Amino acid sequence: MTLTILIDADACPVKDEVYRVADRFKADVRVVSNSPFRIPDSPRIKRVVVDDGFDAADDWIAEFAEAAPPNTCVVITADILLAQRCIKSGAAVLAHNGKPFDTASIGGAVATRAIMEDLRAGMDGPMGANAGGPPPFSKADRSRFLQQLDREMNRLSRLPPAQN
Template sequence: MQIWVDADACPVAIKEILYRAADRVEAPLTLVANQALRVPPSRWIRTVQVARGFDVADNVILSRMAPGDLVVTSDIPLASEVIAAGGEVISPRGERFTPENIEQRLAQRNFLDQLRGSGEITGGPPPLGAAERQAFANALDRLLTRRAPAR
């Protein structure tokens, strides 16, 4: 299983969890961003820098991922497309997106987008705290453990 990260908005603490996990389970990890990223030296970790632009990183992830790959993103439309392509998705807050919950999450995202567009809601999600980092680490561990080949 390849791990793909929509890295432009991914918190540093989550990237660090991913670096450790990739090395621990020897899973290829690719961070896709529109800026250069500094990552620790590892044979399992690489970056792909893409041009700036709407959905450029998303399109690269979608074109390169394979069914069964894991994508880390908080982008709900990207998550929906990954699921349709047979991938697994978790958010940096540890929420697992599935075929059973993605339509509801898309509807909620679109509703909130309309409210923001009308000036009703400002600001984003609360800062990432210890509970969210732990939820992400737990969700990642469950997915990696389930997918680990027998040795």
């Protein structure tokens, strides 16, 4: 069984970390984006450039995850709605900071996203809809991501073939 890691790559700060972990587990990687990125020269790593259409990269990732056999796909994304789609397909999903999304957490994440979107839309003044945002990406985030990705890959690689 080959594991596949799908990267929502346009704003992903952990691509190099994914490549290293994928190499250790002999996993395939798909780097999905609206524009080309440099990728390592490896037969297991493929670049997928989609058109600039709204959510084109998300659609490609979600469709791949849906078509993949159960327990063979890990999606790396900060997009909560994409995470929700992929979880429904049975994929494991991690945010760039290492936070796992799963069936227990995704509902709250989607609700919080909707509330924050409404709050930003209603803001007046010089800050407008640009106020706030995620905190800067840190070394601790990178470390947490590596630990969580390694944990997830170990879990998936140990599943018996009947579940794959």
